[in-house]
Amino acid sequence: MELEKLNKINSIYELSKIFEIILTNSGIKVKSKLDNGIMYAYEEAALRNFNLLIYLSIDLLTGSYKDYNDLLVAIKRQDYQSDKYDKILIVSTKNISEGFKDKIRKELNNDGVEYWNNEGLITLINKFYPDYWSNSDAFLASYDKFYSNHIKEDYELKSLKIFNEKYKGLSEIFIEPKISLFEKDRESNKPQRKKVSRIKIVEDKSPYIISGDAGTGKSTFLKKIGQELLELNKVNDSSFVPVIITSTILVDNKLVIIDAIKAVVSNVFKIFDLIDILKNYDLVLLIDSIDEFNEDEQQKICNQLNELNNDYKVRYFLATRNHDSLVEICNLNLSKHVSIENFNINQIKDFLNTFFKLDSSKTDKLISSLKDNKILEKLPITPLTLSLISILFEEKQYEIPATITDIYDNFNTFLLGRLYVKNRLGFLDINIKERILSSYALEVINHPQRLPKTMGEFNYFIAEFFKSKSISVDLLLIPEVITYLTKNTGILYVEGGKYVKFSHDSFMEYYAAIEIFFHRRSLEDELVNNFNQLNWQNSSIFYAGKSKDMPDF
Numbered sequence: 001m002e003l004e005k006l007n008k009i010n011s012i013y014e015l016s017k018i019f020e021i022i023l024t025n026s027g028i029k030v031k032s033k034l035d036n037g038i039m040y041a042y043e044e045a046a047l048r049n050f051n052l053l054i055y056l057s058i059d060l061l062t063g064s065y066k067d068y069n070d071l072l073v074a075i076k077r078q079d080y081q082s083d084k085y086d087k088i089l090i091v092s093t094k095n096i097s098e099g100f101k102d103k104i105r106k107e108l109n110n111d112g113v114e115y116w117n118n119e120g121l122i123t124l125i126n127k128f129y130p131d132y133w134s135n136s137d138a139f140l141a142s143y144d145k146f147y148s149n150h151i152k153e154d155y156e157l158k159s160l161k162i163f164n165e166k167y168k169g170l171s172e173i174f175i176e177p178k179i180s181l182f183e184k185d186r187e188s189n190k191p192q193r194k195k196v197s198r199i200k201i202v203e204d205k206s207p208y209i210i211s212g213d214a215g216t217g218k219s220t221f222l223k224k225i226g227q228e229l230l231e232l233n234k235v236n237d238s239s240f241v242p243v244i245i246t247s248t249i250l251v252d253n254k255l256v257i258i259d260a261i262k263a264v265v266s267n268v269f270k271i272f273d274l275i276d277i278l279k280n281y282d283l284v285l286l287i288d289s290i291d292e293f294n295e296d297e298q299q300k301i302c303n304q305l306n307e308l309n310n311d312y313k314v315r316y317f318l319a320t321r322n323h324d325s326l327v328e329i330c331n332l333n334l335s336k337h338v339s340i341e342n343f344n345i346n347q348i349k350d351f352l353n354t355f356f357k358l359d360s361s362k363t364d365k366l367i368s369s370l371k372d373n374k375i376l377e378k379l380p381i382t383p384l385t386l387s388l389i390s391i392l393f394e395e396k397q398y399e400i401p402a403t404i405t406d407i408y409d410n411f412n413t414f415l416l417g418r419l420y421v422k423n424r425l426g427f428l429d430i431n432i433k434e435r436i437l438s439s440y441a442l443e444v445i446n447h448p449q450r451l452p453k454t455m456g457e458f459n460y461f462i463a464e465f466f467k468s469k470s471i472s473v474d475l476l477l478i479p480e481v482i483t484y485l486t487k488n489t490g491i492l493y494v495e496g497g498k499y500v501k502f503s504h505d506s507f508m509e510y511y512a513a514i515e516i517f518f519h520r521r522s523l524e525d526e527l528v529n530n531f532n533q534l535n536w537q538n539s540s541i542f543y544a545g546k547s548k549d550m551p552d553f
Contacts, residue, residue: 002122002133006093012037013276015056015093017138018129020269025128028052030270040085053085057092061117063099072107091116139269139277143241144230146268150244151223158503159490174224175350175383177217178341191337201338202228207309207316209332211323212340214506214538215384218319221340222286225317229284239281246288248499251451255297257285257304278312285316291534292450295329302330309334321534343381351383355390366393366400373400379407384506405545408510415489428481436465437491438515441502442523445512445535451499458482458500509535513542 009015016039020030023041031040039054055071065071090096090104096117104113116124125132131141181196201208202225212218226242233240243264245257253259261283262274277283285308290301308314316335320326323337343351348370352363366389370376379385388411389400395414416433440461444452453461462478486492486500491511495501502508516523516539527543530536 002125003118005133006118006121009058009093012056012058013273014138015058015091017142017269017272018125018132019054019056019091020271021132021138021142022124022128032271050087051085052087052089054089054091057090058094059092060094060097061090061092061100062097063103065100068100068103072104086112088113089116090114091121093118093121137239139272139281140233140239140241142268143265144233147226147230147242150267151227154223158493173351173354173383173387174217174220175343175347175354177221178344178347180339180341182337182339193339196338198224199228201225202232204336205313205315207305207332207335208318209323209326209335209337210317210319210340211321211337212319213342213380213382214321214509214534215380215382215504216340216342217383218340219288220383222288222317222319226284226286240284241277241281242284242286244286244288246495247290247292247449248452248495248501250290250293250301251449252498255293255300257301257308261285278308278314283308283312283314285314285318287316287318289319289321291320291322291326294448297449298326298329302332305332306334343383343386345376348376348381348386351386352390355387356394362394366390369393369400375400379404384504403545405510405513405542408506408542412510412514415491428484433485433489434511434514435469435519436462436485437507438511438519439465440492440500441508441511442515442520444502444508445539450508450535452495452501454498455482455494455500505535506538509538510542513539513546517543517546 009018016037019039023030028041028043031042037056039056041052041054043050043052057067059065059067090113094117096115101113101115129138131145132138134141176198179196179198179201180193181201182191182193184191198221210218210221212221222244226244229238229240229242232238243261245260245264249260249263250257253263258274265272265274265277285305287301287305290298293301305314305316305318309316318326318332318335323339326332327337345367348367349363352366353360356362370389375381375389385404385407388407392407392410392414393400412434413430416430440453440458443461444450459478459482462481482500486494490503491507492500493503502511512535513527516527524543527536527540531540
C-alpha cells in the first residue's frame, strides 16, 4: 500500500513538498529548492549549522542512471569538497542500487553521502509525516493544519481577557447568520432580496461581496467559509485552498495580491511554485475588508481580483461594511452580493443559551430586560454588541443601557477597572489605560490606510505618551506595559508578531470618540466632515452617545 502510493508520485515538485515536511518536522530547516531536484537545508547545532545538500529523484537509481552525469555536475557545482556542505542525501521513491552508490563513492572519493530509497523514505514518512498516508496531497494536508492552527490562534489573540474560564470560548461562539442574497429582478431590473444558506454560498463557484454592519460577524463568517472548504476537500476529493488576507498583509506587500498570497503560503512551505498552486488547486481568497483604503487603492485591489478570477478562476469573498460604496468604486461585475443581517430574536436566544451554558433562566431574564427597555428596537443587535451586554449582565447585573455608547462605556469601566496590575505597573491606573487606548485609536483612525503601528513604533508611542504627560516611567518598563495591554485586555493584540491592532474596529472607533470627546474637542469638525467614511461615522455615533443633548453636533 505504502510502496504503491510512493510509486504514484510523478513529479519532483510533489516529492519536494513531501520531503520539506519531513525535514521541517525533524527539526531541519529548508533554505531553498531548485527545479532539478536539488534542495538545500541546514540543522542548527550548538556550535554551528550542519549544512545538507539533498538530491531528490522519482527514478530507479542504478549504475546506468540516465541523468547520472547531470547529478554529478549538480553535486560538484555545490563545492561539497570544500566543506560548504557537510553531507549529501540522495533520495528516491524507487530503489537505489549498490552499483550506483559505488559510482558516486569513487567519483567523489569519500563516503559522505547518505542514501534513502523507497523503503527508507517510507520509514521517514512514518516517523515524521504519518498524516501523508491518510491524505493524497502533501500540500493540502499541511495547509489544512496551518489554517486550523491559524484560526485557533486568531481566536485566542482576539479573545477578551476577563480572567474567567467561562468566557474562554466566547470568541468562538458561532450562531448561523441570517444571510440575504441580492439578485436583480428580470422585470424591474432592481435588486431583490432572498434568503440563502452559508453552504449554498460555499458550494457556488462565484466570487462574493459580503456586506454587514460593524460587529455582525463578517470576519468570523469568512473563517467559517475557509473551514467549510477544507472539510469539502475531505469528503469530495476537492482541492480548495482558502487564503485569509488582512489589510496589514496587503499593506506589507504593497497591495499586490499575488505577493500577499505568497506571504501566507510561505507559512506552510518556505519554497513553492505559486503558478503550480494556481493551476492545480482551487484558490479561494478570504479578504477581510478593503474599506480602509482610498479609492485608487481599492480599484488596484479589485482589478487584481478580476485578473486572478479571469486567468486562474480564483474565487474571492470580500467583506465590506458598505456594498454600494465599494461597487461604485470597483468594477466587480462577476461577483454576487450577500448581506449578513443583525440578529433576530431567535438568534439572540441561541447566542445567550450558548453563552450561559444552557441556563435558560438567565437567557429569559436578559431577553426580558432587553424587551422592557426596548433595546431590541433601539440598537443593532450584533454578535459583538450581544457579547458585551451578556458579559456585563453576567458580571455586574448592569441595567441594560439605552445607547451603544453606554454599553461600551460600561464595558470599558468593567474591563479596565478590574484587571489586575502588578506592583511594577502600579502607575497604570484605569485613566492611564483608557488614555493610552484612546490616543492610540485616534492615531490609527487618522492614518490614511487605518494602518496600526508596528511593535517598534508602538514602543516609541508609549514612551512619548508618558513623556508628554510628565509621568516618570522607567524605559525598561515600557515592554512590560505593552505586554500588559496586548495580552491582558483583549482590546489590543499583536498580529503576526508585528502590528499592534485593536481586536475589533468597533473598539478603535469607540476609543477614538472618547479621545475627541474628553481631550480633543477641536476635532469635532473632523467627525462631521468625514462622516461618510465608515470608521469616522461609527466614531461620530459613539461621540454623540456621550451626551444626550448635542443639538449643534
